[in-house]
Amino acid sequence: xxxxxxxxxxxxxxxxxxxxxxxxxxxxxxxxxxxxxxxxxxxxxxxxxxxxxxxxxxxxxxxxxxxxxxxxxxxxxxxxxxxxxxxxxxxxxxxxxxxxxxxxxxxxxxxxxxxxxxxxxxxxxxxxxxxxxxxxxxxxxxxxxxxxxxxxxxxxxxxxxxxxxxxxxxxxxxxxxxxxxxxxxxxxxxxxxxxxxxxxxxxxxxxxxxxxxxxxxxxxxxxxxx
Numbered sequence: 001x002x003x004x005x006x007x008x009x010x011x012x013x014x015x016x017x018x019x020x021x022x023x024x025x026x027x028x029x030x031x032x033x034x035x036x037x038x039x040x041x042x043x044x045x046x047x048x049x050x051x052x053x054x055x056x057x058x059x060x061x062x063x064x065x066x067x068x069x070x071x072x073x074x075x076x077x078x079x080x081x082x083x084x085x086x087x088x089x090x091x092x093x094x095x096x097x098x099x100x101x102x103x104x105x106x107x108x109x110x111x112x113x114x115x116x117x118x119x120x121x122x123x124x125x126x127x128x129x130x131x132x133x134x135x136x137x138x139x140x141x142x143x144x145x146x147x148x149x150x151x152x153x154x155x156x157x158x159x160x161x162x163x164x165x166x167x168x169x170x171x172x173x174x175x176x177x178x179x180x181x182x183x184x185x186x187x188x189x190x191x192x193x194x195x196x197x198x199x200x201x202x203x204x205x206x207x208x209x210x211x212x213x214x215x216x217x218x219x220x221x222x223x224x225x226x
Contacts, residue, residue, distance in 0.1 A: 027087035041205045046126045048202045048209040049154040056121025061110050066092025073101050080104040111136035118146045126154040142194045151214040157207040
C-alpha cells in the first residue's frame, strides 16, 4: 500500500474519532464546528431534506442540537426526535423549552426505535454516520413508516471548489466520507427490501447535496401478516 493511502486512512480514522467526540463529550461545540466546516452553509444543506418531507408526523433520526425540530414545531408540524447521545438530548431539550415546547425527544438507538408500527409519515436523517445503512435501521424504518412513507437522508455533499478554502473543505469531506469522489456512485445500495430508492443531487449554496429518498412499499405490514 502506498504511503499516501496509509496517511489518508489514518486521517480518516482520526477525523471520525473527532466527530464521535463532537457528538458526545464536546457536543457543546457542535454548532460552532458545523458552521466552521461549512462556512455557514450547514443549515442550508440540511434544508434540502426538510423540503422533501411530506405532510404528516415526522421522526428525525439523530436530532443533534434540535434546530430542525424547533423549525418544524414552530410551524405546527408534528415532529419527534431520536438520538442516542445524552449530551445532544440535553442541548436539544433546552433549546425547545426556551421556545416553549415540551421536547418530543427519545433517547434510543435507530436499530431499535420505540415507536408503534406505521406511526410516521416520514423519517429524516441529515448527514448521518454508517448506522443509517445498517439493515436493522432499515428494517425499523420500514416498520415505523406508514405505507408510502419516506425515509429521507441528506447523505453528503460535493463542495463546489471556487477558492482555496473550498478546496480544503472538499478534501476534509473526502476524508470523512461525506463527499464521494466523482468516480464513486456514493456506495448506496441499489435495492433495499420493502423500499423504492431514489438518489438525486440537489444544487445548494456552495455545494451539491446528495439526497436519498426511500419510499416504503404501499402494502401494510398488517395486510402482509394476514
